[in-house]
Amino acid sequence: MNKAEMSDILNEITVTKAEAVKIYMETAVAKFLSHCQKCYEYIENVGKQLALKIRQKITNSNISVLEDEDGQLASGGPEILEVFSGFYQNLYSQEAYPQEGEVSQYMVIISVGQLQEGDKSELEAPLLDKEIGIAVSTLASGKAAGADQIPL
Numbered sequence: 001m002n003k004a005e006m007s008d009i010l011n012e013i014t015v016t017k018a019e020a021v022k023i024y025m026e027t028a029v030a031k032f033l034s035h036c037q038k039c040y041e042y043i044e045n046v047g048k049q050l051a052l053k054i055r056q057k058i059t060n061s062n063i064s065v066l067e068d069e070d071g072q073l074a075s076g077g078p079e080i081l082e083v084f085s086g087f088y089q090n091l092y093s094q095e096a097y098p099q100e101g102e103v104s105q106y107m108v109i110i111s112v113g114q115l116q117e118g119d120k121s122e123l124e125a126p127l128l129d130k131e132i133g134i135a136v137s138t139l140a141s142g143k144a145a146g147a148d149q150i151p152l
Helices: 003-059 077-093 102-110 117-124 129-137
Strands: 065-067 073-075
Touching: 065 077, 073 077
Parallel strands: none
Antiparallel strands: 065 073
């Protein structure tokens, strides 16, 4: 074998080796990407399972036991429903106004301070145009300020 033939064979071997390395690299990259995809899918699946468990926990947060106004424990759907029903019936059947003297007793308990005469007169004074202008200028534009639903 002469030198030229040896050179051709070496070139062929080098080219073949480069092609083999390229194929191996492409295969390795494909396997790596496939592995990454599986990892992402696994992580996504775990995240979905966790979200499902959290949703189930939230939706399954039912009241299992409730104490009625006599201190008795009610368990089970109908009993708990009866306690709720009784509570709201009692709540809405009462007068909305306190008994005479209750307000005075409450005010003594919380010890509300007294206004000074200057503060009283300032609070009772009529609103100034300047004060109204300041209040209106602080409102968000395009929003309705009150029941009239007229946007500013």
